[in-house]
Amino acid sequence: MNPADAFLASLTEARGAELMANRCAHTSKDMSVDWADAFTYAIVFGWGGDPEDPSDRGAWETLAAKHGWDTELTEFLIDTHHRFNLLRARAAIKNDDSATLNPS
Numbered sequence: 001m002n003p004a005d006a007f008l009a010s011l012t013e014a015r016g017a018e019l020m021a022n023r024c025a026h027t028s029k030d031m032s033v034d035w036a037d038a039f040t041y042a043i044v045f046g047w048g049g050d051p052e053d054p055s056d057r058g059a060w061e062t063l064a065a066k067h068g069w070d071t072e073l074t075e076f077l078i079d080t081h082h083r084f085n086l087l088r089a090r091a092a093i094k095n096d097d098s099a100t101l102n103p104s
Helices: 003-025 035-044 060-067 071-101
Strands: none
Touching (some): 003 071, 035 060, 035 071
16 A cells, blocks of 8 residues: 555544544433444443453443343454554544644
């Protein structure tokens, strides 16, 4: 991938991640009610729990039971949530680097 395409891809990733986060954060909807909303919220913000304490599962089991998510799907969503956080962190670092390299 050439540098221009890589740059555009990183902007798209960052923008997509922020759009999803804004959609979940700035709604008056109860994101746990609808299957698709709960699924999206699971990826973007997760359903609680203490990352340092694997026995603290937050509301994951409650939402899994409510929406019929099996253990495999629940673990997939938890893993995807962690990857989503890494994507957002990487985008934030790139934005900081870009601001440093190209001050306005």
